[in-house]
Amino acid sequence: MSDPALGLTMLGLIVVAIMMGFPTAFTLMGLGMIFGYLAFLDPGQHWWNNRIFDLIVQRTYGVMTNDTLLSVPLFVFMGYIMERAALVDRMFHAVQLAFRRVPASLAVTTMLVCAFWGIASGIVGAVVILMGVIAMRPMLNAGYDVRLASGAITAGGTLGILIPPSVMLIVYAAVAGQSIVKLYAAAMLPGFFLTFLYLVYILGWAMINPKIAPKLSEEQYRVAVPDWLRRLERGRARSVFLGIVAAMFRPGVTRGSASSDGNRVRYGLVIQNFLALMVPLALTAGTFAATWWYVVIYNAPSAQVESAPVAVAPTPQTVAPQAGSPVEEKPQELGEVESEIKSAEPPRGADAPPEEMTIAGEPSAQSAAGKVPAHFYDWFWGLAAASALLLAYYYRRMDGEQFEILKELSASVVPLGVLTVVVLAVILFGICTATESAAVGALGALYLAVIAKFPRQAYTWSVFGVIGGVALGWAHADFVELIVSGSLGATFAGTVIPILQNLKSSPELRQNIKESTFLTAKTTAMVCWLFIGSALFSAVFALHGGQSLIERWVLSMNLSPLGFQFLAQLIIFLLGWPLEWTEIIVIFCPIFIPLLSHFQIDPILFGTMVAVNLQAAFLSPPVAMSAFYLKGVSPPHVTLNQIFAGMMPYMLIVCLCLAFMYIWPGMTLWLPEFLYGN
Amino acid sequence: MNAQRLVHGIDQISYWSGKAFAWLIVVLTFVVSIEVFKRYILNAPTAWIFDFSNMLYGTLFMMCGAYTLALSAHVRADFVYIYLKPRGQAALDLALYFLFFIPGIVGLIYAGYGYAADSWRIGEHSNITAEGPPIYHFKTVIPIAGALVLLQGFAEIVRCIECLRTGAWPARLADVEEIDVIDTQLSHSEYVDEESRRTAMQTAHAVDEAARHRSVMEESVVHERAIREDEQKKS
Numbered sequence: 001m002s003d004p005a006l007g008l009t010m011l012g013l014i015v016v017a018i019m020m021g022f023p024t025a026f027t028l029m030g031l032g033m034i035f036g037y038l039a040f041l042d043p044g045q046h047w048w049n050n051r052i053f054d055l056i057v058q059r060t061y062g063v064m065t066n067d068t069l070l071s072v073p074l075f076v077f078m079g080y081i082m083e084r085a086a087l088v089d090r091m092f093h094a095v096q097l098a099f100r101r102v103p104a105s106l107a108v109t110t111m112l113v114c115a116f117w118g119i120a121s122g123i124v125g126a127v128v129i130l131m132g133v134i135a136m137r138p139m140l141n142a143g144y145d146v147r148l149a150s151g152a153i154t155a156g157g158t159l160g161i162l163i164p165p166s167v168m169l170i171v172y173a174a175v176a177g178q179s180i181v182k183l184y185a186a187a188m189l190p191g192f193f194l195t196f197l198y199l200v201y202i203l204g205w206a207m208i209n210p211k212i213a214p215k216l217s218e219e220q221y222r223v224a225v226p227d228w229l230r231r232l233e234r235g236r237a238r239s240v241f242l243g244i245v246a247a248m249f250r251p252g253v254t255r256g257s258a259s260s261d262g263n264r265v266r267y268g269l270v271i272q273n274f275l276a277l278m279v280p281l282a283l284t285a286g287t288f289a290a291t292w293w294y295v296v297i298y299n300a301p302s303a304q305v306e307s308a309p310v311a312v313a314p315t316p317q318t319v320a321p322q323a324g325s326p327v328e329e330k331p332q333e334l335g336e337v338e339s340e341i342k343s344a345e346p347p348r349g350a351d352a353p354p355e356e357m358t359i360a361g362e363p364s365a366q367s368a369a370g371k372v373p374a375h376f377y378d379w380f381w382g383l384a385a386a387s388a389l390l391l392a393y394y395y396r397r398m399d400g401e402q403f404e405i406l407k408e409l410s411a412s413v414v415p416l417g418v419l420t421v422v423v424l425a426v427i428l429f430g431i432c433t434a435t436e437s438a439a440v441g442a443l444g445a446l447y448l449a450v451i452a453k454f455p456r457q458a459y460t461w462s463v464f465g466v467i468g469g470v471a472l473g474w475a476h477a478d479f480v481e482l483i484v485s486g487s488l489g490a491t492f493a494g495t496v497i498p499i500l501q502n503l504k505s506s507p508e509l510r511q512n513i514k515e516s517t518f519l520t521a522k523t524t525a526m527v528c529w530l531f532i533g534s535a536l537f538s539a540v541f542a543l544h545g546g547q548s549l550i551e552r553w554v555l556s557m558n559l560s561p562l563g564f565q566f567l568a569q570l571i572i573f574l575l576g577w578p579l580e581w582t583e584i585i586v587i588f589c590p591i592f593i594p595l596l597s598h599f600q601i602d603p604i605l606f607g608t609m610v611a612v613n614l615q616a617a618f619l620s621p622p623v624a625m626s627a628f629y630l631k632g633v634s635p636p637h638v639t640l641n642q643i644f645a646g647m648m649p650y651m652l653i654v655c656l657c658l659a660f661m662y663i664w665p666g667m668t669l670w671l672p673e674f675l676y677g678n
Numbered sequence: 679m680n681a682q683r684l685v686h687g688i689d690q691i692s693y694w695s696g697k698a699f700a701w702l703i704v705v706l707t708f709v710v711s712i713e714v715f716k717r718y719i720l721n722a723p724t725a726w727i728f729d730f731s732n733m734l735y736g737t738l739f740m741m742c743g744a745y746t747l748a749l750s751a752h753v754r755a756d757f758v759y760i761y762l763k764p765r766g767q768a769a770l771d772l773a774l775y776f777l778f779f780i781p782g783i784v785g786l787i788y789a790g791y792g793y794a795a796d797s798w799r800i801g802e803h804s805n806i807t808a809e810g811p812p813i814y815h816f817k818t819v820i821p822i823a824g825a826l827v828l829l830q831g832f833a834e835i836v837r838c839i840e841c842l843r844t845g846a847w848p849a850r851l852a853d854v855e856e857i858d859v860i861d862t863q864l865s866h867s868e869y870v871d872e873e874s875r876r877t878a879m880q881t882a883h884a885v886d887e888a889a890r891h892r893s894v895m896e897e898s899v900v901h902e903r904a905i906r907e908d909e910q911k912k913s
Contacts, residue, residue, distance in 0.1 A: 019757075021756040021760070025753075026782055027774070033781045053792065057789040067728075083863075090867075125886055125890075126860060134870055435710060439709075476721050513704075521697075522742065524739045527739075533782075579757075580753055628893065632885030
């Protein structure tokens with residue numbers, strides 16, 4: 001009953017219908033319903049027995065049980081909580097102090113904070129408005145060029161939808177049937193590369209023409225150092241390191257000096273400062289320890305199976321022959337027996353979401369060979385030594401000012417940074433699934449929110465949580481797991497109990513949680529209903545032969561892969577002007593994706609390029625929303641044209657980045673291939 | 679006036695149901711986190727967790743469909759739409775509600791009802807694991823959510839008719855918006871001066887509204903701000 005003419009009509013109608021401004025989810029649903037009804041029309045049947053009803057409900061149920069989309073609400077929730085938990089304003093101040101000697105320091109700071117906060121939030125409007133309030137005025141007051149200032153804010157503000165964990169990439173993964181993990185890995189390097197290009201542009205411009213970004217005067221970035229810290233400065237470099245360590249052991253050192261609020265310097269304050277002093281050391285050591293653990297222990301041969309977190313009961317060797325046994329095995333460990341297990345694999349348990357299937361291919365070059373990659377030890381110790389030297393130099397040069405900046409940074413940037421890195425790292429290294437990681441990330445964001453508001457209670461209960469977690473994990477776990485279980489316990493206890501305690505007394509906490517919850521519901525419903533509509537529509541469209549019509553048409557144009565890629569990206573770029581990313585990804589990407597294999601374009605590369613491309617679309621005058629957001633909060637003398645002029649170069653930079661990505665696909669595909677093999 | 683009360687009544691139903699089911703995200707977060715703990719640390723995975731988290735997610739977004747519609751938060755490609763007068767918008771919407779919305783949603787409810795009824799009849803269980811949890815109640819969500827969306831759709835249709843009559847869109851109930859984060863952030867900020875903070879908090883919503891329509895905030899608002907700033911400079 002299918003009819004290509006109907007397919008063509010659908011294609012024409014869809015464009016017109018979407019442009020009419022009706023909620024797109026229902027437009028698609030209605031169109032799919034009507035045309036599907038016609039397609040399945042069978043005069044011999046009752047009109048209510050049409051098979052379109054099966055199709056619509058199957059598609060709906062498919063979206064409801066889509067395990068890729070399952071992580072959408074969790075990541076969205078994490079974002080909403082995070083953007084309420086971390087104060088951008090404070091972050092901006094801290095980063096600005098840290099970069100005070102860099103040319104165009106305010107613009108550089110703006111870009112960095114935008115990118116960083118965008119990772120957490122991903123809502124372009126909110127980022128641009130906030131940065132407009134926080135960063136625009138200081139920049140203009142310092143005499144920065146309006147174009148420089150507005151370009152940094154608008155370009156930085158759109159970065160959030162690109163850099164993982166971004167919801168856009170999850171939705172693309174669901175549309176293209178790709179793994180989120182691989183897409184995240186693929187988007188990492190281009191995301192940071194783009195940020196890097198932006199920074200190079202700002203720095204380059206400021207160095208060639210210092211007039212556009214005058215240096216701040218000394219007193220604008222002087223850091224107030226309390227007296228007692230000044231007295232602890234030792235040696236020619238006036239490092240406070242030794243002084244604080246000394247004060248730890250001999251509290252008498254600080255006797256007679258007063259802290260900033262006029263009280264006597266207590267020992268608690270000294271400890272606090274000492275802990276802050278240890279943050280860089282702890283971060284470095286933690287990174288190296290985690291790398292060591294991941295490469296040497298986690299990915300090591302299966303002989304060491306008991307030391308990895310998931311490994312249950314029997315070793316893979318014994319599992320392999322028992323087909324259908326309800327044993328939970330861990331993909332990463334499979335190593336050489338992987339293929340046997342694959343063939344004999346029991347139906348995947350509920351506890352192993354299909355997402356892991358992709359990770360199952362993960363035992364990459366390293367672990368498949370069952371050994372640590374060559375030169376790992378050389379690199380590891382070399383880098384460790386280099387970092388140790390750097391750290392030593394850093395501590396040696398740490399005077400009071402530097403230390404105050406460090407304290408600011410560790411209060412504002414570090415918690416959010418650590419959470420983001422951990423969430424991304426456990427996904428990327430295949431330690432747990434994106435869904436699990438998102439849930440723990442959301443919990444972690446709640447934890448940060450609680451710490452920011454009720455530090456004392458949060459820390460107290462965290463201690464209990466660590467004890468509880470370690471006690472629970474004691475029987476099963478080795479050292480690494482004990483650390484993980486302790487921190488999980490701390491997060492649980494430190495989040496839940498203070499929230500319950502303060503829910504009554506703190507209207508702000510209530511409001512933050514409520515807002516995040518309701519906004520999450522709204523965003524998720526918006527994305528997923530659109531998904532239902534699009535799933536129904538594309539099924540019906542294919543049924544009428546519309547999809548194959550398009551395919552034949554594109555193929556008849558005899559495009560080269562470059563030509564096709566260019567055409568596709570151009571269309572998406574143009575669509576990015578009037579439409580939002582949700583519609584582009586959910587409705588229009590499915591049209592291109594089936595064609596990719598013909599042109600031998602990796603769907604992951606394509607998705608990443610779409611994500612980068614949309615950056616350009618969202619920065620192109622005169623339709624870019626962020627310009628209007630910025631104009632709304634800028635002083636009246638800043639004109640829209642100035643903002644647009646500031647944005648233009650960034651648009652070109654994005655195009656440059658796209659060209660790089662095309663010429664050198666390795667930049668995108670290297671990380672996923674390195675981590676998960678082919 | 680009666681129409682108004684009807685619309686607001688339906689709005690309330692959608693709000694209430696949407697907000698009630700929105701809390702499932704908190705449940706989902708904790709369920710998955712606890713499962714992470716159980717699975718990775720205690721080595722005691724729970725078989726039905728995957729089904730359960732899917733149910734939480736599916737129920738969450740389905741049941742919030744009406745709420746999202748009531749807030750007019752379903753994404754629309756409104757780059758032509760916004761240039762129409764309210765009457766034009768209402769006429770277009772009204773036609774499309776009958777043309778697209780009602781067939782789609784009624785079809786969904788009808789199909790969902792049969793789907794859920796079948797599932798209840800056979801007492802269907804999930805087949806993701808060997809002994810999966812029952813899923814007939816989860817499938818029942820489809821017709822219920824569809825019915826809620828349809829109900830809210832009626833309210834929207836009444837809204838369109840009201841707008842056609844009066845020439846202005848009837849007001850919606852207030853609710854949280856993404857832009858509210860500006861308030862939360864700025865009310866705590868230490869480095870932004872009082873004046874620009876207050877202005878930004880006051881105008882954030884107008885700015886958001888205007889930017890979505892790709893236009894600069896109402897000239898009058900900008901003008902007022904300029905006057906205020908001038909006054910401040912003088913004093």
